[in-house]
Amino acid sequence: MKRKFALILSAVMAASSLPLTAYAANFKDINDVPWAGAETVINSVADKGLLSGYEDGTFRAKNNVTYCEAMQMVYNVLVKTGVAKSMDAVEAYAYMGTLDTYQVPKWAQMAVAYGLKNGIIDMQLVATKFAGGNTAATREDVALLFGNALGMYYDKEKDAAEAKKFADYWSISGERLVQIDLLKRLGVVSGDNYNNFNPKKNINRAEMAVMLNKTNGILTEGVEESGTITKINVNEGKYYYIQVSLDKGGTEGIQATLGEFPVYVGNTTETISLSKLSEGDKVSMVLSGGKITALRQTKGTTNQEKYDLTGYVTAYKDEKISFDNENTGESLSLKLEGDAKIYVGGEKVSRTQMKQLLEDHPNQYAFAGINTTIEREKVNGSYQDVTHVQEMYITFMDEYTTSGEVDTFNTNSVVVKLNGSGKENYYFADNCVFYIGDTKSTAAALKKMADEGTTYVKLTKNANGKVSKIIMSEDTFAENKKDTSKVYTVKSFTTKKMILTLNGEETTYNFGSANPVENIQFYKFAYDSDQSPKDGDWEELKNVTAAESFVDNADADDDTVYCKFVLNRSGKLTGVYLSGYARAWSVASDEKTERKGTVASIQNDVLKFKTSSNTYTLQTRYADGDIKIGSTETASKKLLTRFANDPAIELYAEIVADGSNKILEVDARLTAARGKLVELDREDKIIKIETPDGGEYKLKTTIKPKLKDEDDDTFTLDDVATAKYAGEPIKLGFNSSGVVNEIALENGPNSTNGSVRVKGIATAADDGLKLEGSSKTYTWLSNKKTNLRVYGSPTESLDTVKKMIEDDKVKVYVEASLDDDNRVEKLTVYVREAAGELTSCDESYVRIKTASGNKFSFALPAKLKSCDVKGLNQKNLKDGDADNRGYHVKLTFGTDGVVSNIANS
Numbered sequence: 075m076k077r078k079f080a081l082i083l084s085a086v087m088a089a090s091s092l093p094l095t096a097y098a099a100n101f102k103d104i105n106d107v108p109w110a111g112a113e114t115v116i117n118s119v120a121d122k123g124l125l126s127g128y129e130d131g132t133f134r135a136k137n138n139v140t141y142c143e144a145m146q147m148v149y150n151v152l153v154k155t156g157v158a159k160s161m162d163a164v165e166a167y168a169y170m171g172t173l174d175t176y177q178v179p180k181w182a183q184m185a186v187a188y189g190l191k192n193g194i195i196d197m198q199l200v201a202t203k204f205a206g207g208n209t210a211a212t213r214e215d216v217a218l219l220f221g222n223a224l225g226m227y228y229d230k231e232k233d234a235a236e237a238k239k240f241a242d243y244w245s246i247s248g249e250r251l252v253q254i255d256l257l258k259r260l261g262v263v264s265g266d267n268y269n270n271f272n273p274k275k276n277i278n279r280a281e282m283a284v285m286l287n288k289t290n291g292i293l294t295e296g297v298e299e300s301g302t303i304t305k306i307n308v309n310e311g312k313y314y315y316i317q318v319s320l321d322k323g324g325t326e327g328i329q330a331t332l333g334e335f336p337v338y339v340g341n342t343t344e345t346i347s348l349s350k351l352s353e354g355d356k357v358s359m360v361l362s363g364g365k366i367t368a369l370r371q372t373k374g375t376t377n378q379e380k381y382d383l384t385g386y387v388t389a390y391k392d393e394k395i396s397f398d399n400e401n402t403g404e405s406l407s408l409k410l411e412g413d414a415k416i417y418v419g420g421e422k423v424s425r426t427q428m429k430q431l432l433e434d435h436p437n438q439y440a441f442a443g444i445n446t447t448i449e450r451e452k453v454n455g456s457y458q459d460v461t462h463v464q465e466m467y468i469t470f471m472d473e474y475t476t477s478g479e480v481d482t483f484n485t486n487s488v489v490v491k492l493n494g495s496g497k498e499n500y501y502f503a504d505n506c507v508f509y510i511g512d513t514k515s516t517a518a519a520l521k522k523m524a525d526e527g528t529t530y531v532k533l534t535k536n537a538n539g540k541v542s543k544i545i546m547s548e549d550t551f552a553e554n555k556k557d558t559s560k561v562y563t564v565k566s567f568t569t570k571k572m573i574l575t576l577n578g579e580e581t582t583y584n585f586g587s588a589n590p591v592e593n594i595q596f597y598k599f600a601y602d603s604d605q606s607p608k609d610g611d612w613e614e615l616k617n618v619t620a621a622e623s624f625v626d627n628a629d630a631d632d633d634t635v636y637c638k639f640v641l642n643r644s645g646k647l648t649g650v651y652l653s654g655y656a657r658a659w660s661v662a663s664d665e666k667t668e669r670k671g672t673v674a675s676i677q678n679d680v681l682k683f684k685t686s687s688n689t690y691t692l693q694t695r696y697a698d699g700d701i702k703i704g705s706t707e708t709a710s711k712k713l714l715t716r717f718a719n720d721p722a723i724e725l726y727a728e729i730v731a732d733g734s735n736k737i738l739e740v741d742a743r744l745t746a747a748r749g750k751l752v753e754l755d756r757e758d759k760i761i762k763i764e765t766p767d768g769g770e771y772k773l774k775t776t777i778k779p780k781l782k783d784e785d786d787d788t789f790t791l792d793d794v795a796t797a798k799y800a801g802e803p804i805k806l807g808f809n810s811s812g813v814v815n816e817i818a819l820e821n822g823p824n825s826t827n828g829s830v831r832v833k834g835i836a837t838a839a840d841d842g843l844k845l846e847g848s849s850k851t852y853t854w855l856s857n858k859k860t861n862l863r864v865y866g867s868p869t870e871s872l873d874t875v876k877k878m879i880e881d882d883k884v885k886v887y888v889e890a891s892l893d894d895d896n897r898v899e900k901l902t903v904y905v906r907e908a909a910g911e912l913t914s915c916d917e918s919y920v921r922i923k924t925a926s927g928n929k930f931s932f933a934l935p936a937k938l939k940s941c942d943v944k945g946l947n948q949k950n951l952k953d954g955d956a957d958n959r960g961y962h963v964k965l966t967f968g969t970d971g972v973v974s975n976i977a978n979s
Contacts, residue, residue, distance in 0.1 A: 101133040108136055112280045115287050124151055124286045125279070135280035138210035141203045142182035144282070145195065148219050149185035151286050155293040161188040167674055168684045172197070176205040193514050194222040198918065198972075202935060213281075214250045214273035220262060220285060221253020224292070230256050240271040247273065248949050249917050262288045300358040300372065301326065303351060308420035314348050318357060326359065328366060338370040349420045349469045350443075381443035382590050382646075383408075387468060388440075390429050395463065397442070399593065400476060406592055411447065411462045418468045428468070437537045438470040448586040461592045473542065477532040480546070483524035485517050485871065488531060488544065500533055503540035504914060510546050516918075518868040520546045527669035548669070548688050561659060564635040564652070567625040569618045572650070574637055583639070585618055589647040596621040598628075599653030610658065612651065621652060628654040659732065667735070670728035672745070676718040679711075681729070681737065690735045704743035704812030705773050707760075714742060722748045722765035726812075743812025744773065748805045748820070754795045761814055763804065773806070775814040776894060780807075782818040809893065810859045816891075833889040835906075839879035843890060843898050852890060853897045860898060861891075866905030866967050867932050868919065874930075875903055883909045883924040905967050908932060909979040912961040917952040920973060922963065932965060933972040942977040951976075 101120070104113045116133055119125045125147060127133045139147075152158040166187040173183045178200065186204060189195040195204075195218075203209055221230070230252045237243055237255035246254060254271065257263040262285055265271055304325075305317035316328040330348065337348055351357070356372045388405075389396040397406045410416075416428050423431065432440060445465040453460065478490035487501045508515045510523060523529055523546055534543040562574035562581065571584045585591050596618060601610030615621050628635050636656055640649030651659070669690070671683040679692040692711055703709040703717070717725045724746035730739040749765035759775045778791065793799060794817060807816025832852065834845040842851035854860065860872050869875065878884045885907040891900035908930065910922035919931045938948045943963060950956045968974035 101127050101131060103132045103134065106135065108278060108280050112283070116280060116283045119283045119286050119290070122154065122290060124154060124290060125283055133279065135278065135283075137279050138276045139216070139279055139282050140207060141199075141209055141211045141215065142179055142186065142207045144211045144216050144219055144277075145189050145204070146182050146185040147282060147286055148194065148223050149188050151289050151293070152223060155290060157293050158188075158192075160184070161191070164674060164682060165191065173200070176201055177207065178204050179207040182207060189219070192223075192226065194219055196514075196918075198933070198935065202937075210276040212273065213271065213275050213277050214246055214254065216277050216282070216285070217254045217257055217263060217273075218250050220289060221250075221256050224256060224260065224262075224289065225253065231259075237271075240265050240269060242270045242272065245273055246271065248953050257285075260288075260292055262292070300356065303353050303355045303357060306351060306353055306420075308349075314420070316348075316351065318359070328359070328369070330366075335366060336368045338368065349467065381467075382446045383444040383593060385442065386439050386474060387432065387442045387466075390425070390432060393425075395466075397444070398476075406461075408444070408446075408461055408463050408592075410466075411464050414463050415465045416468070417466070419470070420467075431468075431470075435470045438472055439474040441469050441471050443467045446590050448590065461590050472537050474535040475532065476535070477530060480524045480529045480531055483521045483529075485521065485869070485874075488524075488533075488541070490531060490533070500535070500541045501539075502544070503536055503538070503542045506541050507543050508546075509544070515546075516868050518870045520544070522870055526671045528667050560638065561656070562637045562639075564625055564637050567622055567635075567652075569622055572637070574639075583647055585647075591618050594618070594647050595649050597649070597651045598624045599651070599655055599658040601655075610655065612658075615652075621650065624652055628652070667731045668728070669731065671726070673718045673725040673727050673742075676715045681718070681727075683727075688735065690729060690731050690737050692737050700738070701740045702742065704741075705808065705814070707772070707774065709742075714740065716769055717742070717744065717771075720765050720767055720769050722767065722769075723771075744806075744808050745812075746806070746808070747771075747773070747814075748803065751794070751799050751802050751804045753800065754791075754817075756791065756795050761806070761817070763806070773814050774812075776809065778894065779815050779817050782816070807891075809899065810855075810861075815893065815899075832892065834887065836879040836886045836888045839876035843879075843888070843901075845888070852892060853895075855893070855897050855899060861900040862903070863901070864903040864905075866903075866972065867930060869931070872901075875901070877928050878903075878905070878908075878930060881924050881926050881928050883926065884928075884930065905932060907964065907966055909964040910962070912956055912959070912963050914954065914957040915951040916954055920951060920965070920976075922965070932967070935968075935972040935974070938976065939968075939974045940976075942975070944978075946976070 101116070104116065107113050107116070112135060116125075116135060120127065120133075149161075153160050161184050163184075166184055169187040169190055170183060173186055178186055182204075186195070186200065190197065190200070199215075203211070203215065232252060234251040234255035236258040237246065237251050239258075240246070240254075243251070250273065254263065254273075263271070301318040301320040303316055304319045305315075307315040309315075314328070314330050316330070318326045318328065320326055337351070351371060358370045358372050359366050359368075383397070383399060383406075385400040386398045387395050388398060394407050394409050397408050398404075399406060410425065416423050416425065418428060418431050443466070444463055446461045447464050449460055449462055451460045476490075480488060481491050481497055482489040487499055489497055489499045491497055502517070506517075508517050508520050510519060527548070529546050529548055532545045532547075533541050536542040560576060562576045564572065565575050565580065566573040569585065571582060574581045574583075583589060585594070596615040597612045598615055598621070599610050600613045615624060625635050634654070634656075636653050636658070638651045638659060639647055640651075641647060653659075669683065669688070674682045674684040676682075676692070679694075681690045681692060682688075692715075696711060701709045701711060701714060703714060706713065714725075714727075717723050723744060725742055726745045727740055727742040729737050729741075731737050747763065747765070749763035749769075749771075752762040752764055752770065754761045754775070759777065760772050761775050761779075762770065762772050764770050781791065781794075799819065803820040805816075805818045805820060806814050807818075809815045832845060832848075832850075834847065836843060837846050838844040838851075842853045844851050854872070862870060862872055862875065864870065864875060867874075867878075875886070879886050879888075884905065887904040887906050889902040890898050893899045908922060908924070910924035910928075910930075912920065913923050913929065914921045915934065918934060920934045921929065921931045923929050934951065941947055941951075943961060946956055946961060946963075962979045964977045964979040965973050966975040966977070
């Protein structure tokens, strides 16, 4: 099939980054192989540049492959075959600090970062298997890597029927079984002479050569058949016969019922109903054992091209349907034409039958594509354009998809600003899965991203109305938000059409069947007569008639009205912005975006955040106050750029950008810095450092910056203020305003990271932090100002940490940094023990309910050290077989913050 994805990556990397340099197939030890014939495969992969040898000209076929080497090899074959582009250096940068922490070798970091970004591996696997770079990989873990990589292009089967044919399939870790099943179906792996897979054995370089060779063949030659749909017959609304003219010649007849196998659209994992296929669509068929297991619409007519409106029918009464527009979030009432054609599941039905079918499917959503016509009718005494339904195609679905801008993100729900108007709170199902873009993530990670700026979500609701899947992005999912980014001049505007000009060329948009007015929101730029236009903002206009009136009567610059319009992907109007003020799009709030986070770089005036795929452009000039840097006495674009690009500086920024992502305001501060001490001026509260790249900076300090070992008489602020420590490498810590409040020598009594002042088992938290063996109480800063890091739990909420501390069934060890007023400024949390009723679990987390009624989630490792609960093992946990079974457990945690032992409580 060669389902090649356009993975959004950039740059081109060298053929291989493995620390091996012999590429020719003439290896000295080519005859020293584990089995006869292996030398042929080894020479083949070497010739293709997929696997190289060692500097001394050997291949060492019997050597074990490490996890880092395996990921590098998977990365190479994806790049070499062209199905993926190499990892962009800027994107990879976001992972480098963590990979350095786990001592992942530099040569492997690009490949490992690629694996993390694309869901081939997760951070838990990196922490437990990739750390140090020397751990030999097992066969089942390598299968996980290859299976997840190929799983981006080929479909997995949950029942893993092929993998279960191995004699020792029972010994395969549950989460690896589906990947091994995929590889077996594709012919990448097979059993030994006794039909064993041997999942726990290490894999050697010769075996790896075989997997690379077969994977290369699959990605370049494919295992699917593709063609064009020439006929579709439907019986009883659910039995389909689809005839496909194959590209290789001949025809294929597909007989299927609704829901028999998944139908994917484009190069995505989004599924559609069989009823959405049309004659002329290009499709590919996924085959397994001669049977079609999935269909993919590779090129077809999108819903927005087929229909004027798409969304969900919620009711039918008095010849009108209640309809939720999936693109705008609006609820509409649409009148059926007298001769309107109605299809349900591909079968033509009457209005009475449609009403009955809607009543017969109370637990499903009626997705509909609608073609409309516009008629001029008298409504409430005046003539208006009224939309009538000409054709309607309904498919009943178990899920409902909507999208919008995030208002508030919580651990169990999200409040979304609807694309039409208003807000709605959506609650997550227990099995809800979370994504940031295409990468699987956690609710905590999505919350952090939402807290850092404007984000959008695409939600999938199940039959119970709970969210089963949520995808977060900085880019809107709603097509009606994709604007032209061009400002036109209005030449003519009526209720029938608008004529716009730009650079001497005219553009005409007709309102009506081509662009239904019910699907268009009109806006005007408004401000009071006694105000400056800079104080104006966007207001919604009631309808196209109100838009016409505004254009005719606008208080405009030079009698000119300006327009910016919004199109969906099929080129239909969904939004029209009108203003008599040319610069309205630079000052109005609806066109502004807020974003905050750690800055990755500023290159050629383009700012990029570490956690963002978007880029933002700095303007040539800024007025005083538009750029603020809390760490310095002065602020400028030049200084901001120097900070952003200095690897010894960590820069945090909050920006406001216009609709074209041009930065209007910057509020920045340093959060970490290292370099050589030049001088400390205690009177002026300034410290001067020189970074390794040669940058010299004067940074503001508190009255009395804290030293790491303040009680050590050999290192005092008086010494720092003299020449005693001039030239010594130091690390600086900063408070929430960006002012230096910590100084530590990298070599000497203060060489360790951080500024821990108090530590121990926490005994209370509601009225301040208390530690075991101490009567002191340390007050809290606000949740937003407290720098929090938690080991053992995915939470990033200080309130949740307080609940843990107060719960007598949870033991929490903390290390706290205090500000000048002895308030907790930074808190590092290590869960040590927890006990309660086991409520649910999966491969990443185990969740319990304590006797106090608190519910907590805790990190589960790739392999437990021990589980002493009868009838409970790690496979039960990861498969969810232990959910709500009445187990009362006690969890013990290792120093890495993950559960190490589970016992009866």
